[in-house]
Amino acid sequence: AQKITQTQPGMFVQEKEAVTLDCTYDTSDPSYGLFWYKQPSSGEMIFLIYQGSYDQQNATEGRYSLNFQKARKSANLVISASQLGDSAMYFCAMRINAGGTSYGKLTFGQGTILTVHP
Amino acid sequence: DVKVTQSSRYLVKRTGEKVFLECVQDMDHENMFWYRQDPGLGLRLIYFSYDVKMKEKGDIPEGYSVSREKKERFSLILESASTNQTSMYLCASSFWGSLSGANVLTFGAGSRLTVL
Numbered sequence: 001a002q003k004i005t006q007t008q009p010g011m012f013v014q015e016k017e018a019v020t021l022d023c024t025y026d027t028s029d030p031s032y033g034l035f036w037y038k039q040p041s042s043g044e045m046i047f048l049i050y051q052g053s054y055d056q057q058n059a060t061e062g063r064y065s066l067n068f069q070k071a072r073k074s075a076n077l078v079i080s081a082s083q084l085g086d087s088a089m090y091f092c093a094m095r096i097n098a099g100g101t102s103y104g105k106l107t108f109g110q111g112t113i114l115t116v117h118p
Numbered sequence: 119d120v121k122v123t124q125s126s127r128y129l130v131k132r133t134g135e136k137v138f139l140e141c142v143q144d145m146d147h148e149n150m151f152w153y154r155q156d157p158g159l160g161l162r163l164i165y166f167s168y169d170v171k172m173k174e175k176g177d178i179p180e181g182y183s184v185s186r187e188k189k190e191r192f193s194l195i196l197e198s199a200s201t202n203q204t205s206m207y208l209c210a211s212s213f214w215g216s217l218s219g220a221n222v223l224t225f226g227a228g229s230r231l232t233v234l
Contacts, residue, residue, distance in 0.1 A: 009158070035222070045208065045225035091160060095221075104149045104212035104221055105176070108161040 002027040004094050006109035013082045014117050020067070021077040021112050023092030031097040034075040035106060036066065039089040048090075051075060053097075082116045089113050121145050122226035124209050130232045137196040139229050141209030148214035150192035151223065152176075152184065155206040164207075167192055168214055199233045206230050 003026040013019040025034065036048040051059045051066045059066040067076040079086055090113075093106040125140035143150065149168050153161040153176075163176030165184040173184050181203060185193045192211075196203055207230075210223040 004160075006160075033221075037225075043206070043228045045210075045223075047222045047224075050222070093161075104214070104223060105151060105163055105166050106161075106223055107163070107177075108153075110158055110160040 002029070002032075002094055002096055002107050004092055004107055004109035006092055006112050008112045009110070010113045010115070012115050012117060013079075015084060016081055018078060018080045019082055019114065021079070021090050021092075021114065023075045023077065023109055025073050025075060025092075025094050027073075027094065027096060029096045033095040033097065034066065034068070035093040035095070036064070036075075036077045037091045037093065038086075039091065039111075041088070045091075049077070079114075084116050084118060087114060087116045122209055122211055122224050124207075124226040124229045126229050127227065128230050128232075130234065131199050132234055133200060135196075135199050135233075137199045137231065137233075139194040139196075139207055139209075139231070141192045141194070141211075141226055142190050143192075143209075143211040143224070144190065145211060145224065146189070147211035147224075148189070149212045150186065151210040151212075152182075152192065152194045153208045153210065154178070155208055155228070161208060164194065196231075199231075201233050204231060204233045 005024045032053045034051045038046045049061045049064045063080045065078045089111045092109040122143045151166040152164040167173045167186040183195045209226040
């Protein structure tokens with residue numbers, strides 16, 4: 001069975017600094033996808049970034065980048081130039097692409113609360 | 119621009135009551151999901167459905183059932199609510215079968231259920 005681990009319950013960062021949120025995963029399937037979602041205090045889940053297991057390059061989306069280290073089974077999220085609005089809960093998640101298709105279900109980590117200080 | 123709508127944002131129920139949580143999506147997605155979110159545990163999958171009248175158990179189905187009579191609607195049912203079902207419940211949907219790109223789950227705003 002697949003597993004996602006986020007070992008940082010909470011992180012603090014100064015505005016305009018960069019921050020890395022850790023995520024490790026465990027699966028024996030060769031084809032999978034890794035996701036990061038942001039959940040502000042309002043509760044909605046906002047998709048941030050995606051990395052496929054066969055992607056050669058690390059994914060980037062604006063200020064978000066995913067540091068994908070396949071051999072270490074890690075998929076850390078890097079937020080550059082933090083803003084006050086980045087304060088939220090962040091979830092790492094994995095989808096197994098079994099049998100050439102996907103029902104899309106995600107397995108989530110425990111989450112990391114990020115607080116950005118002015 | 120709301121795409122996944124959960125019928126109730128906050129509910130308070132008594133132990134033993136039957137509880138219905140409704141979710142509707144307007145994106146013509148095949149897949150629909152129910153997760154519960156608890157502090158320190160993240161999101162855990164309760165049930166999902168990949169077609170009308172089809173359902174699959176997730177990781178924590180005990181104490182829950184689901185219904186999908188129409189493509190756009192996926193209901194979560196607590197037959198006899200208990201205090202350990204107090205939680206935030208999140209509905210999500212996605213297209214079926216697409217491995218290209220992210221095939222992102224789109225979530226509703228959540229339903230916070232308190233069972234007294």
